[in-house]
Amino acid sequence: MIEYLLVKHSYWFYIAMIMVGFYGMMAKNNLMKKLIGMNIFQWSIILYYISIGSKKGGTLPVVVTGQAARAADYINPLPHVLMLTAIVVGVATTGIALALLVILYRKYGTLEEDEIIKAIKQ
């Protein structure tokens, strides 16, 4: 049990962050706070994914010129590459979500979810 806690403790922090973002997306009433919850969710998943590429005793994945490279000396570059794409997609999603919020505010005058639903149903 103690060994389970010590060896895999990092995963618990990532799960806690994911759950914070998830709760924010579901439970908050203001649309801006929902958007911030979605952002926390997204960034914590990116953080977790990058962390699975670490190796004990490894260094930056920039190969030292002049000698043959051994794979055990450098950390895994593949999660970093995939998460660069994910970061850019996250920025695009947040930008368009903010634009939609501006249009909603312009039309209904409020950003609370229940007031907007009531105004739509009329």
Next chain:
Amino acid sequence: MVRNLDDLIVRTCSRIMVPFLQIYSLYVYVHGHTSPGGGFQGGCIMAASFILLAVAYDIGEAKRRFSERLNALFCCLGVFIYAGTGAVSLIFSDNFLDYSAWRHILPAGPVMARYYGIAMIELGVEITVMAVMVSIFLDLVTAGEQEAVLERNHD
């Protein structure tokens, strides 16, 4: 909604910092081959230099240096450079996005041609990312009415 803040320290410091920001972004882009960096990171720093001007002064200051037409042109130019670099390989009967086909044009071997191909596509990525970040920021901050805001600030 977009106020005019008239602070001397903020304006002077941002005016000093903007050229250093742009040179640093080019440095990060060029050194993407041998240290952490590359196109995306350099593009974001270059966009930050224009956004700093827009935040410290008013919107018209950023628009005077980087007009809307130039912005839209740069958005398309970056993707065009990227796809064009890949498409040149098709002319020489290689695979798409196989940069070793550039050895027919540049005076380099197949290994160094891939080196230069990577530098070229990172340039395309940097231009697109910079233009899109500035465009999204200016659209959101003025809520679309860029002309009306400029008129109001001139009176």
Next chain:
Amino acid sequence: MNRLLSLCITVLAGLLLLYGVEEFPRWGDPQQPANVHVSPRYIEKTLPETGVPNAVTSVLADYRGYDTMFETSVIFTAGVAVMMLLRRSRGKKS
């Protein structure tokens, strides 16, 4: 009521994820499945094949260049979408 239900669902999902952590490999293990299949090849061959010492840049721009091209088009599409949603020209009054 809404908050209590959300809290219960969140705690339940967290417990399920923690139950799945048991199957994960050790932290920093060089022999875990993520580090074994194709990334040793990228690290060993990046300097002889492309001449770029930075493994992240060569994988991003050369070995996986197709993904990066479509990602650049994604951010271009986002810029165009925000322009379409928010810009209003001077001619019409809405």
